[in-house]
Amino acid sequence: MRPARVLRRHLLHAALAGIAALMPALATAGDADRPVLGVIKFQDETGAMPFQGGVGRVFTNILTNELAARPVFTVVERRRLAAVLEEQDLAASGHLKPGDGARIGELTGADYLVMGTVTAFERGVEKKTARGMLAGFGGSRESETAYLAIDLRVVDATTGEIAWARSVEGRTTKTRASAGADLGGLGFGYESLNGEADAKVVRAAILEVIDYLECAMVVRDACLATFADKDQRRVATTRRVLKHDGGTR
Secondary structure, three states: OOHHHHHHHHHHHHHHHHHHHHHHHHHHHHHHOOOEEEEOOOEEOOOOOOOOOOHHHHHHHHHHHHHHHOOOOEEOOHHHHHHHHHHOOOOOOOOOOOOHHHHHHHHHOOOEEEEEEEEEEEEEEEEEEEEOOOOOOOOEEEEEEEEEEEEEEEEEOOOOOEEEEEEEEEEEEEEEEEOOOOHHHOOOOHHHHHHHHHHHHHHHHHHHHHHHHHHHHHHOOOHHHHHHHHHHHHHHHHHHHHHHOOOOO
């Protein structure tokens, strides 16, 4: 083999070895740029029980998993966080007193603590049934809209202060087509429709939460204006509903 070719090969091997040696450091630097989040169990004020354990528990578990799957975040492992909450006597209440957030952040390495309250869960906000011909014997379509509202809070684990707060809504409609006779609207299979709508509305709210956190913590650009516009429309809608119900003038 010619000396020049041997030299080039040695240089290539040296360059590849250098890149390989730098990779752990680069990965560590990349991880250091990610916000480290701890997810505290969301409180449930609805009393609704569409899932075993309640809406708050299900919302917390799915939110934790979805945040961990988003590459811009690092999430504190749930067992580690649970152990710290238990030690600090916060596992049951989920309510933080002044100083608790900073202490939990110090013990878990979290930069921020994500928490909140499920304030509304309504399965039948809107129901519709479209019957087929001949009194339903041509089939029908049933739809149901589920609604979920969350009061989200994000606590800075360094200062213990609330860094971000937002009301988040999830709304989804599930439609089911049934062939054949309607049989007087007995609702065969409608329980399954309810379950799917319930699960979808939780995920819809969770995606809204994660998109907002990514915008506020990582992207920090024009997306904030988009969320501000959503807030204005939500408040305007709420005012119209209250006025219609006679709650305000």
